[in-house]
Amino acid sequence: xxxxxxxxxxxxxxxxxxxxxxxxxxxxxxxxxxxxxxxxxxxxxxxxxxxxxxxxxxxxxxxxxxxxxxxxxxxxxxxxxxxxxxxxxxxxxxxxxxxxxxxxxxxxxxxxxxxxxxxxxxxxxxxxxxxxxxxxxxxxxxxxxxxxxxxxxxxxxxxxxxxxxxxxxxxxxxxxxxxxxxxxxxxxxxxxxxxxxxxxxxxxxxxxxxxxxxxxxxxxxxxxxxxxxxxxxxxxxxxxxxxxxxxxxxxxxxxxxxxxxxxxxxxxxxxxxxxxxxxxxxxxxxxxxxxxxxxxxxxxxxxxxxx
Numbered sequence: 001x002x003x004x005x006x007x008x009x010x011x012x013x014x015x016x017x018x019x020x021x022x023x024x025x026x027x028x029x030x031x032x033x034x035x036x037x038x039x040x041x042x043x044x045x046x047x048x049x050x051x052x053x054x055x056x057x058x059x060x061x062x063x064x065x066x067x068x069x070x071x072x073x074x075x076x077x078x079x080x081x082x083x084x085x086x087x088x089x090x091x092x093x094x095x096x097x098x099x100x101x102x103x104x105x106x107x108x109x110x111x112x113x114x115x116x117x118x119x120x121x122x123x124x125x126x127x128x129x130x131x132x133x134x135x136x137x138x139x140x141x142x143x144x145x146x147x148x149x150x151x152x153x154x155x156x157x158x159x160x161x162x163x164x165x166x167x168x169x170x171x172x173x174x175x176x177x178x179x180x181x182x183x184x185x186x187x188x189x190x191x192x193x194x195x196x197x198x199x200x201x202x203x204x205x206x207x208x209x210x211x212x213x214x215x216x217x218x219x220x221x222x223x224x225x226x227x228x229x230x231x232x233x234x235x236x237x238x239x240x241x242x243x244x245x246x247x248x249x250x251x252x253x254x255x256x257x258x259x260x261x262x263x264x265x266x267x268x269x270x271x272x273x274x275x276x277x278x279x280x281x282x283x284x285x286x287x288x289x290x291x292x293x294x295x296x297x298x299x300x301x302x303x304x305x306x307x
Contacts, residue, residue, distance in 0.1 A: 002026045003223070004065045006098065007072035008047060009036025011174045012113065012166070015212050016069060016219055018042045028061050031072065035175045052094030058101035065105075067223045070098055070150070071113040073143070077269070078180040080139035091142035092149065099153040109160035110150060111222045116167040116208065116236060116273060118144045125206065125240065125272035129165070129232050129279055136270065151230055160229045162222045167236035167275050171212030171295065172303035184209060187247060188299060191256035192306060198261045201268030203244035208236035208275045211295035214288040221284040228283055236275025237288045243268065246292070253296045 003020055007013040008029025013036065020027045021044040029047045031038070038047050050057045052072050062068070073091045074080065080087040095112070102110060119127045120134030135141045147163050154161035170184035190197050218235040222228065241249075247260055280286040290298070300306045 001066045002028075002064055003067050003069065004028045004030065004061055005069045005071060006030045006052065007036065007070075008045065009033060009038045009041060010071060011171075012169060012212065012215060013069075013071045014040035014173060015171070016071070016216050017045045019216050019220065021045055028065065030057070030061055034074075035177070040173055052090065053097050055097055055101050058098060059105060062101055062105040062107060066108050068098070068102060068107055068110045069113070069219065069223075070095065070110060073113070073146075075139065076177070076180050077117065077137045077139045080137050080142070084138035087138050087142045091139070092145045095146040095149050096153075099150060102159060103153065103157045107159060109162065109223065110154065111162045111164060111219060112146060112150045113219075114147050114163050114165045114232070115140065115143045116165050116234065116275060118147070118165060119273070121270050126274050126276050127234065128276040129234060147232060155230065162228045163232040164218060164222055164235045165232055165275075166215055167208040167210055167234070167273065169210055169212055169215045170299065172299050174212075176305070183243070184246065184250075184296070185299065185303075187250040188254060188296065188306060191250050191254040191258050194256060194258050196259045196261055197247055197250070198263055199243045199247065199268075200263055200266040202264065203247065203262050203268070204242055205268035205270065206240040206242045206272045206274065208239060208273055209241055209246070209292055209295070210235065210237045210288060211290040211298065214290055218280060218284055218286045221286060225284055231279070231283065233280050233283060234275040234277055235280060235286070236277055237292070238275055238277040239292070240272065240274035241292060249293050249296055253293060253300060
């Protein structure tokens with residue numbers, strides 16, 4: 001089959017693209033390289049550098065494509081608080097531009113990579129797709145708006161759409177910016193350097209950490225599984241892990257004696273998050289296979305930055 005992946009040079013995009021070409025599929029990738037690295041892509045991925053708003057380029061890349069994975073987005077919650085307009089332009093405007101091009105060309109199905117962040121704080125820490133979203137950052141708002149645009153434009157023009165609300169993905173190749181890096185690889189790097197591990201709040205806040213290979217399994221299934229049109233589906237491990245427990249696991253796998261500091265002056269964000277993955281199990285035949293300790297070890301083994 002022929003796929004187009006937006007955000008193909010990013011963490012999830014590159015892992016997905018490389019998996020699909022190994023399976024014998026034709027893969028085209030688009031990325032503006034604001035954070036992505038084209039060197040992460042296998043030679044068989046047909047990569048193009050470009051912006052999501054470049055509709056002529058989108059029309060060209062979509063010719064002959066069966067399925068589209070839309071992963072291109074800005075993804076930093078703290079950055080979105082500072083620059084909400086940029087997040088709206090890229091995450092919402094880019095999604096609309098893509099859906100217009102898909103409408104014009106004619107594509108079977110679009111899979112949108114959304115986020116568990118759309119839920120925000122809920123009365124129940126086990127987050128079901130039926131919960132009313134309560135986004136707490138411009139990033140989360142932008143992903144929720146993208147969901148609505150994808151679903152609405154898809155329904156108007158008979159395009160099948162699938163939304164995957166991906167929780168805290170981690171693994172080799174994850175982008176590590178100088179400010180506000182993702183917590184799992186940041187802690188691994190700090191522990192290996194015997195640096196200090198700083199946790200926001202008291203470390204009791206929980207997240208659902210899912211290894212990148214499990215995310216890719218769900219994304220691959222979402223392209224072709226039947227009876228998915230219009231659905232939003234959680235993709236997580238189904239396990240709730242506190243920041244304190246994550247730190248414990250990181251120190252264990254790295255054999256580090258790094259100091260840990262809890263900064264009570266900063267917020268830990270949403271207090272509790274755990275994905276209800278029953279719908280993913282039913283619709284995608286999805287079962288996460290890699291537990292956190294194993295995933296952290298695999299990240300250390302497979303990511304050259306941690307050698």
